[in-house]
Amino acid sequence: MAGSPNVRQVLLTVRGSHEATIEPGSESPETRGATRACIELDRFCEGCAYNLRTLPVYRDDYTGIPVVRCPECGRFQPANDTSTALRPWLHRWTSLLLAIWMLTLLAGLVSLGIAEGAMSYANLDELTVRGGSRVERINNTTIRTWSGYGPLEVQADYPYRKLFIATMLITSSLIAFVGGALAVVVVPHWHRGAYFGLMLAVPIVAGVLVAITWRYEAPHLLDWGLLYVMAHMGVQVLGGLLGVIFGRPLARLTVRIFLPTGVRPSLAFLWLADKKPFPQP
Numbered sequence: 001m002a003g004s005p006n007v008r009q010v011l012l013t014v015r016g017s018h019e020a021t022i023e024p025g026s027e028s029p030e031t032r033g034a035t036r037a038c039i040e041l042d043r044f045c046e047g048c049a050y051n052l053r054t055l056p057v058y059r060d061d062y063t064g065i066p067v068v069r070c071p072e073c074g075r076f077q078p079a080n081d082t083s084t085a086l087r088p089w090l091h092r093w094t095s096l097l098l099a100i101w102m103l104t105l106l107a108g109l110v111s112l113g114i115a116e117g118a119m120s121y122a123n124l125d126e127l128t129v130r131g132g133s134r135v136e137r138i139n140n141t142t143i144r145t146w147s148g149y150g151p152l153e154v155q156a157d158y159p160y161r162k163l164f165i166a167t168m169l170i171t172s173s174l175i176a177f178v179g180g181a182l183a184v185v186v187v188p189h190w191h192r193g194a195y196f197g198l199m200l201a202v203p204i205v206a207g208v209l210v211a212i213t214w215r216y217e218a219p220h221l222l223d224w225g226l227l228y229v230m231a232h233m234g235v236q237v238l239g240g241l242l243g244v245i246f247g248r249p250l251a252r253l254t255v256r257i258f259l260p261t262g263v264r265p266s267l268a269f270l271w272l273a274d275k276k277p278f279p280q281p
């Protein structure tokens with residue numbers, strides 16, 4: 001074939017040494033775009049990292065470029081994999097970015113725990129006063145008046161007490177909801193049970209730490225405090241579970257609203273993680 005003048009061979013270098021052959025000279029209107037080669041080595045989709053090995057290579061009708069289509073996310077990409085001096089640096093950057101990414105996720109998890117604990121502790125702290133000091137509404141302004149230091153006591157006539165407690169509980173559940181929704185989006189490869197477990201564990205750990213702190217802070221108000229700690233724990237677990245359930249549907253809706261179809265394939269995992277077909281343009 002190589003010596004034949006009317007057959008022009010196009011060699012596709014697929015990952016270094018392996019080659020696939022395309023013979024454009026044999027093209028006819030019926031076979032245009034037909035399969036002439038396949039990917040022979042491990043090569044990963046640029047959109048979703050699906051392994052494209054053994055997949056057929058097509059010639060794009062307009063540009064003439066050999067392309068392969070990812071069956072997972074539908075993305076078209078050049079069949080050949082160009083290797084340059086930049087590649088080793090790309091790998092180094094990848095390792096560094098992956099390490100930073102993992103630290104970011106860990107920091108996010110710790111922040112979620114701290115935020116959930118802080119809500120519950122702030123609730124206790126705000127509703128109690130130390131020996132004689134009070135939170136009052138004077139001339140339409142809420143102020144804390146200090147008149148001494150003593151044991152903590154519950155201020156029963158705290159201004160807008162019910163509104164304050166409701167606001168704290170709602171905020172608590174919203175924080176947990178955002179935590180759950182982010183978890184299913186930024187770490188999409190877990191099983192559903194693992195997210196539920198995490199959304200159960202974080203509020204419980206945070207609540208136990210707050211309870212222990214409160215026990216030292218105001219042992220005589222432990223029962224009173226535990227009620228609020230449990231309430232926060234409860235709404236946080238609920239919020240977290242709802243976040244896990246609605247996180248990805250909300251993310252998909254957001255993508256559909258804000259991103260044109262052309263750039264969506266890079267977020268195809270939002271569909272694939274739930275075994276849903278990625279909507280084609």
Ligand SMILES: [Zn+2]
Pocket residue numbers: 045046047048049050070071072073074075
């Ligand atoms: Zn893909």
